Amino acid sequence: MKQIRNISLLLMILLTLKGFGQVGTVFQPGDYRDGIYAKENTLNRRFIPYTFLREADVQWSKRIWRYIDLREKINQPLYYPLDYTTSRLSLIQVLQKALLSGELLAFSDEEFLSPMTAAEIKKKFIRCDSATNQDVDAAGNAVETRVWRCDSGEAVLRDVLRYSIKEDWFFDKQKSVLEVRILGLCPGQYMEDKGEYKDWFWVYFPACRPIFAKYEAYNTKNDAERRSFEDIFWKRLFNSYTYKEQNVYDRKINEYSQGIDALLESDRIKNDIFLYEHDMWHF
Numbered sequence: 276m277k278q279i280r281n282i283s284l285l286l287m288i289l290l291t292l293k294g295f296g297q298v299g300t301v302f303q304p305g306d307y308r309d310g311i312y313a314k315e316n317t318l319n320r321r322f323i324p325y326t327f328l329r330e331a332d333v334q335w336s337k338r339i340w341r342y343i344d345l346r347e348k349i350n351q352p353l354y355y356p357l358d359y360t361t362s363r364l365s366l367i368q369v370l371q372k373a374l375l376s377g378e379l380l381a382f383s384d385e386e387f388l389s390p391m392t393a394a395e396i397k398k399k400f401i402r403c404d405s406a407t408n409q410d411v412d413a414a415g416n417a418v419e420t421r422v423w424r425c426d427s428g429e430a431v432l433r434d435v436l437r438y439s440i441k442e443d444w445f446f447d448k449q450k451s452v453l454e455v456r457i458l459g460l461c462p463g464q465y466m467e468d469k470g471e472y473k474d475w476f477w478v479y480f481p482a483c484r485p486i487f488a489k490y491e492a493y494n495t496k497n498d499a500e501r502r503s504f505e506d507i508f509w510k511r512l513f514n515s516y517t518y519k520e521q522n523v524y525d526r527k528i529n530e531y532s533q534g535i536d537a538l539l540e541s542d543r544i545k546n547d548i549f550l551y552e553h554d555m556w557h558f
Contacts, residue, residue, distance in 0.1 A: 309362055322488040322505050336445035340519035343438040349514045352492040357433055363491045367435045367462055373486050381476035385441055385459055391476055399475045400431055437463035437472055444548055453552040517541040
């Protein structure tokens with residue numbers, strides 16, 4: 276009986292040591308992961324579908340265009356990381372992966388009528404600049420030659436510092452709520468030599484939602500509760516400013532206002548939407 280007890284105790288010790296990875300541990304290629312547990316929540320996460328909306332239930336609507344400036348601190352989870360990592364990607368890296376794999380379509384217009392080809396999409400992620408090479412010929416004379424140098428990958432994605440979004444605000448009289456739904460998303464590359472932005476392409480945002488739901492964005496409070504990119508847009512966890520509202524002239528704010536007046540006009544548009552919802556209720 277005492278021998279059986281000793282054998283049982285020895286087996287328990289061996290199993291305990293094996294659980295701590297000290298005895299009998301054989302690592303397979305799939306066992307090497309950057310973390311203490313396998314992350315399954317994000318991979319299996321699904322986006323929240325929109326509720327059905329009838330045209331008769333839309334009492335009021337207004338189309339708005341906004342800029343998301345990635346240089347603002349609250350928007351930095353959309354911009355970083357700059358380099359490719361396995362744990363998480365930036366928003367433009369997620370779009371690049373989905374577009375190059377054919378999982379998502381890109382359009383050259385914001386009305387989603389002209390889809391871009393795969394070759395056109397690849398050109399957007401390549402930056403080519405001309406440079407001068409200094410050389411010496413056989414006679415010892417200085418010779419200058421112009422060459423083209425092309426960068427791809429992280430060097431180009433770092434210049435995406437802005438996103439344009441097109442969205443519809445509407446009042447649903449069936450539920451008595453004011454809601455907003457994003458229709459399109461457009462990355463903008465900052466051209467340092469020109470000091471302006473260049474829009475790349477438009478993607479249909481409802482088609483992006485299933486993809487965004489499976490990629491994590493950084494959470495400054497808790498690494499175990501990272502949000503997805505879908506959560507950021509669904510919960511409006513970003514800052515933006517209006518650069519255009521639907522108008523009869525189809526013009527942007529900077530076409531009739533400049534400087535501080537343009538910012539005040541942007542705030543006026545946002546305040547008008549708030550006042551409309553507020554005025555629907557009587558106390």
